[in-house]
Amino acid sequence: MAWSPEHKQQSRERILKAASRLFAARGFEQTGIDQVMAAADMTRGAFYSHFKSKAELYTEAMTWAGIRRFRYALGADSADQPTVDSAPPSLNRLVETYLSEEHISGQHGGCPMAFLVTDIAQRDEPVRSCYTRLLKGMLGKMSEVAQVDRPQVLQNMVMMIGGVAIARAVNDPELQQELLNACKTGIQDNL
Amino acid sequence: MAWSPEHKQQSRERILKAASRLFAARGFEQTGIDQVMAAADMTRGAFYSHFKSKAELYTEAMTWAGIRRFRYALGADSADQPTVDSAPPSLNRLVETYLSEEHISGQHGGCPMAFLVTDIAQRDEPVRSCYTRLLKGMLGKMSEVAQVDRPQVLQNMVMMIGGVAIARAVNDPELQQELLNACKTGIQDNL
């Protein structure tokens, strides 16, 4: 009852989903393969028929979650809130979604580029290459939706990623909100 | 030959110095007490007469390194480079020093607020309180040296801390430089 190729693909998806959530919450070192597999309703032994190592899982999960979150936040869906100012609707939605309390809470996972920045800086080249690729992808998308200079796009990305990362480290809810708001207006002023 | 109070203080300093460098490079989990003590020319057994746990060492080292780096980067010394634009000299120096290749290389340690952001978000309340305190201290200093609105000070801090953190995660030297430069000009434009 478990041999079809579709079943393997489903297992893989469950592992990736569990992994990206756990990695975002606890980082690389504090996330065990046991925990990931348990969250995916399997046991440790099954892991190695899907991924060859924990590091490979890390990069795969990073890409999987990064692309998915971005696709969601850019909003291919219909229900757009009313446009503010002169910014294109999709960018507004992206910034609001990204720099939100819900995102930094990590309840539904979180963007690996923000949740794992320093975690990734400590890993080896393949992991950092993966992060670089993801960031360049984000850079491309951001350049499409907002017609500004490249340095300003970079500033906006730093305020999004950095804003979320710092807000998550901070303990004080008021300062968290202040940080998120400051980054939102900082980006708006760049448009 | 090892019992004077000054000697204990010196040992403690050696431990803190080694710890902040190692924590910055490898993070909390991947830094062992063995390694810290070896770098401080002692063995593991001696550690617990200075700190009660690894977590306590982490907060002490974070504060120690954060304050020291900031004091250095704000530059209480005499050799200031010529002033650019209208910004106060000390802020220029701070930004140039902070958003430099030398800093992100981590050769001489690095600012724990940038090198350990997501590491800290994964730890418990005492650690996050320590980070929050440090950030508020930095916020105060930044408000003194640059006369701008609080949201803009926050944006500048995010571009400094976030810029360094992201540049460190990225693999591509050109993109690293682009990020650092974009953050520098972003801050200049805020003054």
Added chain:
DNA sequence: GTCTATAGGTGGATAGAC
């Protein structure tokens, strides 16, 4: 492909001698 069991290694924290 998934399971149980285990190998093999690491590292935080403590005990006790000096």
Added chain:
DNA sequence: GTCTATCCACCTATAGAC
């Protein structure tokens, strides 16, 4: 205060049954 020796918990990766 610093050392050596040890306890104990945890975790990656593999072996082998089903």
